[in-house]
Amino acid sequence: MLESAGFDTGLPVLIAALAVGYLLGSIPFGLILTRMAGLGDVRKIGSGNIGATNVLRTGNKKIAALTLMLDALKGTAAVLLAARFGHAAGLVAGLGAFLGHIFPMWLGFKGGKGVATYLGVLLGAAWPGALVFAVVWLATAFISRISSLSALIASVSVPIALYLIGRPGEALLCLGLSVLVFITHRANISRLIAGTESRIGAKG
Secondary structure: OOOOOOOOOOHHHHHHHHHHHHHHHOOOHHHHHHHHOOOOOHHHOOOOOOOHHHHHOOOOHHHHHHHHHHHHHHHHHHHHHHHHHOHHHHHHHHHHHHHHHHOOHHHOOOOOOOHHHHHHHHHHHOHHHHHHHHHHHHHHHHHHOOHHHHHHHHHHHHHHHHHHOOOHHHHHHHHHHHHHHHHHOHHHHHHHHHOOOOOOOOOO
């Protein structure tokens, strides 16, 4: 649980936490890693986003796994760094990291869908929520083999679980993040309804 380190969590601190979180979250690891690996521009394949699921469509599982890890860790880092200035600052930084990932200024505000960064924010802010997210995601993915469906169901489960275990601040944050996850997955939701959503590991 994040706890205040004795600093006043006033508006200037919260604004700074949001800004630092955004800058960390906006680092486009998927794009950077695929280019470094000679795989070209990941935005030109599959769904066109920079997240790990689309990176996997390059066929390079190691780069996809590294993208997933780094996209998560930037969320964790934002929360833990800002938490030194107070509990609220940590949560706001987590929000900033998530917004930075899906709306990076460096890429015309067109980034990833936020799932890995959501998980990373949870690791820093409320590890039980991260555990719930991971278990629900894995179980749904095992049954459906559909990444987007797994993310949507996991994102619904987390705010409820956090509220039930007495973490209302984190639950409120995750409710906002979950709404944004549904917005970033609106095309996936349409394909899920139509029965045309791609399966995990499929190319194109």
